[in-house]
Amino acid sequence: MTQVAFVEPYYESVTGAQQSMLPLLTDSDEFDARLVVPSEGALADEARERGVAVDVVGLPDELDRSGDALLDTHPAALLDTATSVTGYQRNIVRYLRARDYDAVYCNSLKAVVLFGPAAKLLGIPVLWYVRIDTPISVLDTLAYHLADHVITISDGTKSRFDGLLTPDGKAETIYTGVDLDEFSPANAAAESGSDADDSEFPFADRDGPIIAEVATIQPRKGQHHLVDAVADAADSLGDYELVFAGEESDEAYKHGSDYGRKLRERVADRGIAERTTFLGWCDDVPALLGEIDLFVLPSYNEGLPRSILEAFARGVPVVATPAGGTRELVTHGENGLVVPKGSSDDLADAIALLGGDAELREEMGREARRTVVERFSQARYVENFERYLTEEVL
Numbered sequence: 001m002t003q004v005a006f007v008e009p010y011y012e013s014v015t016g017a018q019q020s021m022l023p024l025l026t027d028s029d030e031f032d033a034r035l036v037v038p039s040e041g042a043l044a045d046e047a048r049e050r051g052v053a054v055d056v057v058g059l060p061d062e063l064d065r066s067g068d069a070l071l072d073t074h075p076a077a078l079l080d081t082a083t084s085v086t087g088y089q090r091n092i093v094r095y096l097r098a099r100d101y102d103a104v105y106c107n108s109l110k111a112v113v114l115f116g117p118a119a120k121l122l123g124i125p126v127l128w129y130v131r132i133d134t135p136i137s138v139l140d141t142l143a144y145h146l147a148d149h150v151i152t153i154s155d156g157t158k159s160r161f162d163g164l165l166t167p168d169g170k171a172e173t174i175y176t177g178v179d180l181d182e183f184s185p186a187n188a189a190a191e192s193g194s195d196a197d198d199s200e201f202p203f204a205d206r207d208g209p210i211i212a213e214v215a216t217i218q219p220r221k222g223q224h225h226l227v228d229a230v231a232d233a234a235d236s237l238g239d240y241e242l243v244f245a246g247e248e249s250d251e252a253y254k255h256g257s258d259y260g261r262k263l264r265e266r267v268a269d270r271g272i273a274e275r276t277t278f279l280g281w282c283d284d285v286p287a288l289l290g291e292i293d294l295f296v297l298p299s300y301n302e303g304l305p306r307s308i309l310e311a312f313a314r315g316v317p318v319v320a321t322p323a324g325g326t327r328e329l330v331t332h333g334e335n336g337l338v339v340p341k342g343s344s345d346d347l348a349d350a351i352a353l354l355g356g357d358a359e360l361r362e363e364m365g366r367e368a369r370r371t372v373v374e375r376f377s378q379a380r381y382v383e384n385f386e387r388y389l390t391e392e393v394l
Contacts, residue, residue: 009038130152234272244263335370
């Protein structure tokens with residue numbers, strides 16, 4: 001059977017990019033998948049729980065750093081990284097030879113930088129699944145040429161490669177998907193049938209709309225705009241609650257920026273602290289989505305937001321900005337509303353409209369569920385990847 005190495009250097013958490021990769025390892029009978037990580041951690045634990053084989057190929061300390069630190073494009077930093085990567089290739093070559101892989105799947109730019117050169121040396125096809133539209137200049141060019149096949153999570157994500165894309169069609173979009181049973185409105189209805197006092201969420205007894213964003217707390221997710229918008233729209237929302245579900249990103253501390261603390265201060269300054277909940281990491285996102293009425297994602301950049309797919313699958317309408325492939329999900333006025341990036345005023349208007357109209361939310365929620373069922377199911381995602389691997393790679 002075809003052997004595929006799935007390389008993911010970010011091993012400490014299981015967030016959107018990792019969650020979207022895991023079904024490719026677990027749901028296909030067309031190839032034998034193995035997860036490759038640089039260290040034990042949350043991702044390896046989760047993969048093993050799902051029955052996935054895991055190999056640890058340890059990184060030297062100078063390469064086991066966060067994305068921003070490793071992918072620093074300053075010439076001196078690039079030289080140090082290049083030197084370390086070159087030395088590391090011997091370990092990767094030995095590993096790939098021992099496993100006799102037919103393809104190496106890279107789930108991030110860092111994975112391509114680390115594993116691409118060795119795979120190319122051995123003649124093993126390199127696939128790069130690009131999950132966000134943020135360009136990283138020089139390293140994007142390097143990774144684009146190292147990868148034999150570039151898969152983008154949305155058409156909008158291809159903007160990352162403006163000036164690099166060639167007529168040969170090297171980049172192809174394969175939409176990710178969600179489990180339609182796990183994120184089901186029927187499950188939400190069953191859960192909401194219990195008493196509010198039994199809910200694990202403290203805001204379940206609100207009479208007004210529950211407005212939520214499920215995302216890592218960091219500037220690019222635009223939580224500060226959501227705070228301002230909800231505060232401005234408060235008079236239209238009645239007995240509402242604003243919910244942030246997600247931990248603060250390590251990158252939020254870059255250059256001393258404490259975004260999470262500043263966000264809480266903003267909530268207090270805008271006078272909505274008593275109506276705002278910071279949940280932190282949420283272990284049961286389907287249950288959370290079953291409690292909310294409106295999902296908001298005012299991001300500056302994205303790929304194909306998994307959080308929107310999950311909200312849609314639960315039948316929850318969305319207000320979002322046109323980041324990455326969001327417009328490929330959200331059809332304005334049908335399953336949600338699209339507002340300009342960085343505009344708290346437009347965001348407030350959209351929240352006031354949907355927050356104050358339960359009938360409109362229900363109508364858009366039905367269309368949201370239909371969108372996922374027809375175009376973004378997990379089964380369709382895996383089938384499309386299998387087809388691509390068979391027809392384009394092997």
